[in-house]
Amino acid sequence: xxxxxxxAKIAAPILALGLAASAQAAVTTYTDRSAFEAALDSxxxxxxxxxxxxxxxxTLIDRGDYTIGGEGVWGYGCVTFGCFDNAxxxxxxxxxxxxxxxxxxxxxxxxxxxDNAINGFGFDFGEPSSYTPGTVTIGSSTxxxxxxxxxxxxxxxxxxxxxxxxxxxxxxxxFTYGTVAPVPIPRHPFRSHCSVWQALA
Numbered sequence: 001x002x003x004x005x006x007x008a009k010i011a012a013p014i015l016a017l018g019l020a021a022s023a024q025a026a027v028t029t030y031t032d033r034s035a036f037e038a039a040l041d042s043x044x045x046x047x048x049x050x051x052x053x054x055x056x057x058x059t060l061i062d063r064g065d066y067t068i069g070g071e072g073v074w075g076y077g078c079v080t081f082g083c084f085d086n087a088x089x090x091x092x093x094x095x096x097x098x099x100x101x102x103x104x105x106x107x108x109x110x111x112x113x114x115d116n117a118i119n120g121f122g123f124d125f126g127e128p129s130s131y132t133p134g135t136v137t138i139g140s141s142t143x144x145x146x147x148x149x150x151x152x153x154x155x156x157x158x159x160x161x162x163x164x165x166x167x168x169x170x171x172x173x174x175f176t177y178g179t180v181a182p183v184p185i186p187r188h189p190f191r192s193h194c195s196v197w198q199a200l201a
Contacts, residue, residue, distance in 0.1 A: 026155055029141045030122060033149040036176070040120050040153065043178025049095040061097075066177070068097075070110035086171060089126045089147065096173035098128065099165065109164040112175075119180045121161050122151020124173045134167025153180065 030036035037043055046063055061068040087093070099110060112121070126147035127133040133146035139161055143150040146167075157179070163172075 027139065027141060028153045029143075030151045030153070031143065031145060031149060033122070033124075033151070033176070036120065036122050036149070036151040036153070037178075039180070040178035041181050043120065043176055046175040046177075047095065048097060048173055048175070052094065052097070063175075065116070066112050066114040066175075068110055068112055086126070086129055089129070089171070090124060091126065091171045091173055096171055099170045099172060100168055109162050112161050112163070114159045114161075114177065117157035117159050117179075118177045119155065119157050120151060120153040121175075121177045122149060123163075123175045124149050125165075126171045127167060128169050128171060131169050132167055134165050134170070136170065137164045137166075138162070151176065155180070 028039070030039070044065065046065075051063070052061070059069060085093070086096075121138060125136050125143075135143045135146055136150050137143070138150060138152050139154075141152050
């Protein structure tokens, strides 16, 4: 009877440890850039100030650390193409992306492929002036606002992430990505009970 009680006491922390480990895998969303960057151990910001193919529709952009693919990605600000001046919203021509669905439907998902695994990704977003605003989705997380910053941090590292918009058009800028430190693995619970096993022996 005493042996059964001892084994039950040992099993309890093992079960709790398993539940805790499962709970550690999670996605956290951010609407504040400073908080997002503070939560990352290291990060990079691509301000899109150079290297964008000008003046034409393209479906793949190579940014060095990553590529952006998908339908309807324009690599310039379209101020001279009837989208009005978006500088007041923080999008200065031509250093941002104008995204839309090539069929002029809702959104048009873009896929980012990173050379190295990351845990966090986010950007500044908004709508071209005089267009109907919408929310943005990164992965499976959707913003609660129609402009500003939106980012996600996943405790499970990834190399591929999608983003999309609920509106027909969307502006994106300052792509930010980085990593977090691995979660330390707790000591095996059996080690703390070695004296119990020795006593049973």
